[in-house]
Amino acid sequence: MHPYENLHVEIEQGSMWLTINRPEYRNALNQATLQELEDAFHWAEANHEVKLIIIQGAGNKSFAAGADIKQLHDRKMLEALIPGMQGLYKKIEQSSKVTIAAVKGYALGGGCELALACDIRIATKNAKFGLPELNLGIIPGAGGTQRLSRIVGKGRALDMILTGKIIDGEEAERIGLVSYLAAEDELENKAEEVASQVKRKGPVAIKLAKLAIHKGYDADLETAMLIEKLAQAVAFGTDDKKEGTQAFLEKRAAEFSNQ
Numbered sequence: 001m002h003p004y005e006n007l008h009v010e011i012e013q014g015s016m017w018l019t020i021n022r023p024e025y026r027n028a029l030n031q032a033t034l035q036e037l038e039d040a041f042h043w044a045e046a047n048h049e050v051k052l053i054i055i056q057g058a059g060n061k062s063f064a065a066g067a068d069i070k071q072l073h074d075r076k077m078l079e080a081l082i083p084g085m086q087g088l089y090k091k092i093e094q095s096s097k098v099t100i101a102a103v104k105g106y107a108l109g110g111g112c113e114l115a116l117a118c119d120i121r122i123a124t125k126n127a128k129f130g131l132p133e134l135n136l137g138i139i140p141g142a143g144g145t146q147r148l149s150r151i152v153g154k155g156r157a158l159d160m161i162l163t164g165k166i167i168d169g170e171e172a173e174r175i176g177l178v179s180y181l182a183a184e185d186e187l188e189n190k191a192e193e194v195a196s197q198v199k200r201k202g203p204v205a206i207k208l209a210k211l212a213i214h215k216g217y218d219a220d221l222e223t224a225m226l227i228e229k230l231a232q233a234v235a236f237g238t239d240d241k242k243e244g245t246q247a248f249l250e251k252r253a254a255e256f257s258n259q
Contacts, residue, residue: 006033014051023059056102066109085142089117102191113142121178123169130166202240
C-alpha cells in the first residue's frame with residue numbers, strides 16, 4: 001500500500017483507521033479520494049493483519065461533506081450508470097472486514113451514504129446527518145434511497161430525503177441510524193472499544209454472520225433461514241468453532257486461528 005494524498009492510514013492492533021484527510025474541503029469525496037478509498041479497501045481485504053476498518057474524517061467539522069459539487073456539475077447523464085460511488089459503497093458493505101463509521105461534524109450526501117454502508121455507526125451528539133441531494137436537482141445515488149429506508153424505515157427515509165432535513169447525532173441514535181453516541185473527545189476511544197469487542201469474536205463467524213444478514217435481509221424468510229442454516233453448517237466445520245466451544249468449557253479466552 002503506497003502513501004495516499006487524501007487518506008491517512010494507520011493500523012493498530014488489527015484495526016485499520018482510514019481518515020479522510022481533506023479538512024479544508026470538509027472532507028468532500030472527490031474522485032481521487034474515492035479511488036484511494038477503493039484501493040485501501042482492496043489492500044485490506046487481502047491483508048490478514050487487518051481485522052476491522054474504522055473510517056473517520058480529519059478535523060472536527062466534517063466526517064465527509066458529500067461529493068465534490070464542482071465535479072458533480074460537469075457529469076453527464078450516462079455517467080450515472082457507471083458503478084462509481086455506489087459500486088464502491090457496495091464493496092464496503094460486502095467487505096469481509098467489519099466496518100465502523102466514527103462520525104463527528106457533517107455526514108451529508110455521499111458522506112452520509114458512506115456511513116450507511118458501514119456495519120456500525122458511532123457519532124457525537126453534534127454530528128449532522130442528511131441527504132440533501134434534492135436541493136441540487138438529483139437524488140441520493142450511492143445507496144442512500146435504499147440503505148436509509150432499510151435502516152430507519154420507509155417513512156423516516158422519505159421525510160429526510162424529500163425535505164432534505166439534517167438531523168443531529170442524538171436524533172440519529174433515537175431513530176436507529178447510529179448505534180452509539182460518544183462525546184467529541186471520546187469518539188475514537190468509543191470506536192476502539194466497540195472494535196475490541198468485535199475483534200474478540202471468531203473471524204470466520206464474523207464473515208458468515210455478515211453474509212447471512214446482508215444476503216438474507218431482502219430474501220423471503222424461508223430463503224433467508226436457509227442462508228443462515230448453510231452459513232452455520234460452514235461454521236460447524238471450522239477449527240474456530242472447536243476452539244471457541246472448548247475455550248468456553250475451559251473458562252478461558254478463545255484463541256481463534258481464522259480457520
